[in-house]
Amino acid sequence: MTAAEPVPKETQVQAVFLLRFAQFVTWPSNAFAHADSSLVIGVLGENPFGDALNLAVKGETAHGRHITVKHLRNVGDIDGCHVLYISPSESTRVDKATSAVAGKPVLTVSPIEGFATQHGGMIRLILERGRASVRINVETATAAHLTLDARLLRLADVVKAP
Amino acid sequence: MTGFANPKMHCRRPRKRTVASLVILLIGSQLCRSETNELQQSLQQLKNMQLEDLLNLQVSGLARRPEKLSDSPSAAQVLTGEEIHRSAATTLPDALRLAPNLLVDQIDSHSWAISSRGFNSSTSDKMQVMIDGRSVYTPLFSGVFWDVQNVMLEDLDRVEIVSGPGASLWGANAVNGVINVVSKSAADTPGALFSGGGGSLTHGYTALRYGDKIGQDLYFRVYGFGYEHDDTLLPSGKDATNEWRMGQGGFRADWLPKSGEIVTLQGDFYGGSFDQAAPGTTDVDGQNILARWTHPLREESDTTLQLYWDRTWRAIPDTFAEDLNTFDLDFQYRVPIGERPQVLTGLGYRLYVDDVQNSEALAFLPAHKNLQLFSGFIQDEVTLVDERLFLTLGTKLEHNDYSGFEIQPTGRLAYKPGTNELIWAAISRAVRSPSRIDTEFFAPGEPPFTFQGGGDRFQSEKLLAYELGYRQQITHRLSGSVSLSFNDYSDVRSVEPLNGSTTEFIILNELAAQTYGAEFSLNWQPVERWRLRGGYTFFHKDIILGDSQDINQGAGEGNDPHHWFVLQSMLDLPARFEFDTIVRYQDNLNQIGPSVPAFIALDLRLAWHATKHLELSVSGQNLFDNQHPEFGPPATRQEIPRSVFGKLTFNF
Numbered sequence: 001m002t003a004a005e006p007v008p009k010e011t012q013v014q015a016v017f018l019l020r021f022a023q024f025v026t027w028p029s030n031a032f033a034h035a036d037s038s039l040v041i042g043v044l045g046e047n048p049f050g051d052a053l054n055l056a057v058k059g060e061t062a063h064g065r066h067i068t069v070k071h072l073r074n075v076g077d078i079d080g081c082h083v084l085y086i087s088p089s090e091s092t093r094v095d096k097a098t099s100a101v102a103g104k105p106v107l108t109v110s111p112i113e114g115f116a117t118q119h120g121g122m123i124r125l126i127l128e129r130g131r132a133s134v135r136i137n138v139e140t141a142t143a144a145h146l147t148l149d150a151r152l153l154r155l156a157d158v159v160k161a162p
Numbered sequence: 163m164t165g166f167a168n169p170k171m172h173c174r175r176p177r178k179r180t181v182a183s184l185v186i187l188l189i190g191s192q193l194c195r196s197e198t199n200e201l202q203q204s205l206q207q208l209k210n211m212q213l214e215d216l217l218n219l220q221v222s223g224l225a226r227r228p229e230k231l232s233d234s235p236s237a238a239q240v241l242t243g244e245e246i247h248r249s250a251a252t253t254l255p256d257a258l259r260l261a262p263n264l265l266v267d268q269i270d271s272h273s274w275a276i277s278s279r280g281f282n283s284s285t286s287d288k289m290q291v292m293i294d295g296r297s298v299y300t301p302l303f304s305g306v307f308w309d310v311q312n313v314m315l316e317d318l319d320r321v322e323i324v325s326g327p328g329a330s331l332w333g334a335n336a337v338n339g340v341i342n343v344v345s346k347s348a349a350d351t352p353g354a355l356f357s358g359g360g361g362s363l364t365h366g367y368t369a370l371r372y373g374d375k376i377g378q379d380l381y382f383r384v385y386g387f388g389y390e391h392d393d394t395l396l397p398s399g400k401d402a403t404n405e406w407r408m409g410q411g412g413f414r415a416d417w418l419p420k421s422g423e424i425v426t427l428q429g430d431f432y433g434g435s436f437d438q439a440a441p442g443t444t445d446v447d448g449q450n451i452l453a454r455w456t457h458p459l460r461e462e463s464d465t466t467l468q469l470y471w472d473r474t475w476r477a478i479p480d481t482f483a484e485d486l487n488t489f490d491l492d493f494q495y496r497v498p499i500g501e502r503p504q505v506l507t508g509l510g511y512r513l514y515v516d517d518v519q520n521s522e523a524l525a526f527l528p529a530h531k532n533l534q535l536f537s538g539f540i541q542d543e544v545t546l547v548d549e550r551l552f553l554t555l556g557t558k559l560e561h562n563d564y565s566g567f568e569i570q571p572t573g574r575l576a577y578k579p580g581t582n583e584l585i586w587a588a589i590s591r592a593v594r595s596p597s598r599i600d601t602e603f604f605a606p607g608e609p610p611f612t613f614q615g616g617g618d619r620f621q622s623e624k625l626l627a628y629e630l631g632y633r634q635q636i637t638h639r640l641s642g643s644v645s646l647s648f649n650d651y652s653d654v655r656s657v658e659p660l661n662g663s664t665t666e667f668i669i670l671n672e673l674a675a676q677t678y679g680a681e682f683s684l685n686w687q688p689v690e691r692w693r694l695r696g697g698y699t700f701f702h703k704d705i706i707l708g709d710s711q712d713i714n715q716g717a718g719e720g721n722d723p724h725h726w727f728v729l730q731s732m733l734d735l736p737a738r739f740e741f742d743t744i745v746r747y748q749d750n751l752n753q754i755g756p757s758v759p760a761f762i763a764l765d766l767r768l769a770w771h772a773t774k775h776l777e778l779s780v781s782g783q784n785l786f787d788n789q790h791p792e793f794g795p796p797a798t799r800q801e802i803p804r805s806v807f808g809k810l811t812f813n814f
Contacts, residue, residue, distance in 0.1 A: 012204055017216070
C-alpha cells in the first residue's frame, strides 16, 4: 500500500522467473516464423505485473532473440506466444487455456493451484508461506517438444502427469 | 528559472501550457520516474540473483489470502497487519475493533467485552480465540482475559475473524465465532526495529525486535515491549483507579529446510499489574512455548503436528488467585481429492491443570482440578457440479470431563455463479461446554452458600445455526459480502432458586434464546492511493424465559446493540504521508440489561515515512467526545476518554 512499492515483491519475482524460463527452455526452431523473430510472452487474463514484466524483459534476450510481452484477453489470442502466463483471474478457465495449446511448443506457466498436476500445465509458480518455488511437469513439456535446462530441473520440484 | 522566461529554449513545449502546469507536470513525471526507478532497481537486483537464490528468496505471501477468503463459505473477515498498522491501535482489542463482524466494547483501562453474534459481556463465553494456534480462552469461565493477550502489533501478519459457528473445526466454544491471530513468520521480520511512543492514555510504549537468519534456512526473531495505560474515567470525569502496566518478551524461530516444510518454535513471557481502588493491585504473569511442524507429502497435501504449554497466573487480592497450566497436542492431516482440496482431518488432546486460591468472597470447589479434552474432526469438500457447486461436510467429536461426548457437525453449500461470486448456505450445531464457573463456583467462600454451581446438573449450552451468505469481488478494487444468520440456542445458562428457596440459588440451563442478524462488509479502493473498508451489522436477540425463574430475567447473558458499524479510510498522501480515519458507531445497548447510550467514535492518524527506516505518527482516539461509556451498568461502569498518542518507529 505504501507509495514506495507499488508492485509486490512476489509479483516481481514471478516476472523475473518468466524471463529466466524463456532463457532456460529451448524451443524447436519451427516455433519461430523467422530467424530474427522475437520470443513472445503472453499474459492471459488480468495483468498482475503492472510494469514489472515489461521492465524485467527490457533489453534482455533469450537464445539471441528479443523478448516481447503481449496481453491477451482470451484463449483465442494465444497464437504466436512462446510462453503463456495464465493469470490467477483465469482459475476457472485454466483447463480451456492449457488444452488450447496442448502439444504446441508453448511453455505454460501459472500460479494457479494444481496447475502442473491437475490442469495440464507445465510450470506452477508456488508461493507458500512466503517462499517462492517452482513445480514442473516434465512430461507435458516434453510432449510439446520443449527442452528444459538441467539447472532448472535440478532446482524445481518435478512431477509427472496425473 | 530564467529558462522558463525564454520560449526559444523550450520550443517543443506546447504553447498553451503555463509555467505552473509545467512545474506540476515535471514533479508528476519525477514522482513516476522515481517509482519506476525503484521498481527497475528492485528488478535488477532480482535479475542479478542466481536461479537457485531466487527460488530460496523470502517474499511476502499476503496477496493470496483475499482470494482464499472469497472462496470461503462462511462469514469470515480478515484484518491484515497493514490495516492494523494504519489504525491507532496499541492493543489487540483495539485492533479487533476494525473487524465489522465483531463487537468490541471497552469496559475499563484493561477489560473489554468482545463477541460476534451477540451475548456480549465482560465474560463473553461463546468465542474460540487463538494466538498462533494456541487457544487462549480459560476453562474457568470459557471466556478470555483480554488484558494478557498481547502481541507485538508490528509483527502481526493478520487476524482472521469468523462470525458464526466454527465448532466443526475449532471445537467447543467456537459457538458464536472464531478469532485467529497470526503473527508473521520469522523469515518475514528480518532486521532491528525500535518503536517508542506516548500519549494521554498510553505512556512509555516501547517495543524492540531483532530478526536474523542463521545459515541457509533458519530464521529467528526476539522481541520485547512494555507500556502503561492510564486510568479510564468515572462518569463524573474523575480518574477511576485502574492503571495498567504490562511487559512482554518472546522469540520465534522458523526453520524452512525445503519447500512446504516448516518447523516453528515460539515462546512468550509476560508480567503486569492493574490498580484497583480496593482491595489492591491485581498481578498477572504467564509463559508459553509452542512447537509446530508442517511436513508436505505431495502437492496440496501435508501434515501438521503442534505441541504447546501455556501457564497463566492471576491474583486478585481478597477475591481469588489462579494458576493454570495448559498442555496441548494437535495433529492435522490435509489431502487433496480431485480438483478442489480437500479432506482435512485431525486429532487433539488437551490437559488443563487448574489451581485456584479461594477467598471469603468466593470459591471454586474443588480448588484443584485437572480437566482433559479429547477431540477429533473430519471435513470433506465434495464437488457436486464442476466449478459451480460444492458441498462441505464436517464434524468435530469431543469428549470433556463435564458433559462427556459432544458432536458438532456442519454442512455448507457453496455455489459459484461466476468467477468472482459466491453464494453459500450453512447449517451447524455447536456447543458451549461447561466451564468451572458453571459447575464448581460457590459464593460466599464458605457455607452456607448463596450461589452455587450446577455441578452435574449443568449441561452444555447448544446452538443450531442457519446461515446464508453472498460474496462478490465486483472489480479488483471493489468487493463486498453479506451474511444473514438465524441462531436457535437451547439450555442457555440461568441462575435459578435452589429448591424454591428465596435465599439460595443454583446455576442451571433453563433459558433459551433466538437471535437473527445481518452483516455487511465492503472493501473499496477508489484510486490507487485511497482505500476504504468496513461494515455494518444488524442484530436482534430474544431471550426465552419459559419456565425459568432466572434471577436476572435473562439479562445475565450479555447485552447487545441492534446496530453498529465501522469504517476505516486509508489515504496515501504525497511526500510519504499517510492520513487514516476510523469511524465507529454503536446503537444503544438496551435489548436486555442495563442501557448504555449510543455513541460515535472517531480515530485519526497522520503518519510520515521520513525515510525508508523512520516512521513518525500521531493519532487520536475517541475524538468526538470528552468521554463515553461503552458497556456496563450505570452505577459501576467507567468511561473511555479522548486520547492522543505519538509514536516513532525506526527499523534497519
